[in-house]
Amino acid sequence: MNLLEDMILVQKNTLKKTIKSFGKNWIIIFTSIVYVLINLVAALFVGNLLRGPLSILSGIITAIITSSLTSNYLYLLFNVINYNKITYNNFKDGFTQYLWKVYGIFFIAWIVTYVLSAISRLFGNNLGILITLFSLAAVILLNALPETLYQKYYSSSESIQYAFEFIKENWLNWFIPNVILLLILYLITGRLILNMFTTHLSFNMNFDIGSMIRYLIGQSLFSFVMIYRGHLFKLLSTSTRRKRMYMKKLYD
Numbered sequence: 178m179n180l181l182e183d184m185i186l187v188q189k190n191t192l193k194k195t196i197k198s199f200g201k202n203w204i205i206i207f208t209s210i211v212y213v214l215i216n217l218v219a220a221l222f223v224g225n226l227l228r229g230p231l232s233i234l235s236g237i238i239t240a241i242i243t244s245s246l247t248s249n250y251l252y253l254l255f256n257v258i259n260y261n262k263i264t265y266n267n268f269k270d271g272f273t274q275y276l277w278k279v280y281g282i283f284f285i286a287w288i289v290t291y292v293l294s295a296i297s298r299l300f301g302n303n304l305g306i307l308i309t310l311f312s313l314a315a316v317i318l319l320n321a322l323p324e325t326l327y328q329k330y331y332s333s334s335e336s337i338q339y340a341f342e343f344i345k346e347n348w349l350n351w352f353i354p355n356v357i358l359l360l361i362l363y364l365i366t367g368r369l370i371l372n373m374f375t376t377h378l379s380f381n382m383n384f385d386i387g388s389m390i391r392y393l394i395g396q397s398l399f400s401f402v403m404i405y406r407g408h409l410f411k412l413l414s415t416s417t418r419r420k421r422m423y424m425k426k427l428y429d
């Protein structure tokens with residue numbers, strides 16, 4: 178099986194599974210409403226209650242809330258990919274399922290940012306440029322980190338290492354469909370998704386019918402993309418091209 182044939186078969190199989198999963202679990206589209214409401218309540222809580230000496234806690238609490246929402250979404254994707262079903266209990270349990278793994282990733286990112294800040298002071302205070310370059314490198318080299326967190330049983334640091342190795346081994350099969358799907362999402366919604374841990378499209382509080390329809394279309398496409406990524410990662414991370422060559426029934 179040559180590289181092109183393998184790519185076609187992998188993407189064909191992934192697309193078929195994604196359409197089936199999205200059709201059965203379209204309710205995942207509406208998790209964005211819950212996340213938006215939680216973020217609004219959290220912002221009011223942090224802004225109004227954590228003032229003065231307590232403001233030092235605002236960053237920690239905000240990071241924990243963000244990690245919890247990310248954990249929830251990843252756990253829903255886990256159930257969609259592995260069981261093709263999500264339930265209320267999945268949603269309820271999801272807020273803590275990967276909480277500390279996600280928080281660990283954010284903490285590591287904070288440490289790197291802190292180190293870059295120290296380095297920038299030594300070389301002309303170009304912190305913004307350094308962080309931009311670091312973020313771009315992370316988006317490319319660790320692009321499969323969300324899928325690694327919810328499909329592999331690794332710690333935060335081990336997940337970073339695995340995500341890097343995964344991209345190194347599967348970059349062509351991974352990036353071609355991802356770039357195409359994200360480009361389609363951008364053309365339809367005008368939103369460029371660069372945050373690997375995005376759980377929903379931003380909602381601009383426009384409640385007219387046209388805006389709400391466009392948002393639901395965009396959120397539907399975003400959910401489709403995330404389910405596609407999950408199935409693609411599972412296939413690529415549990416097989417090799419040589420193995421797929423001898424197991425073509427995998428695509429049936």
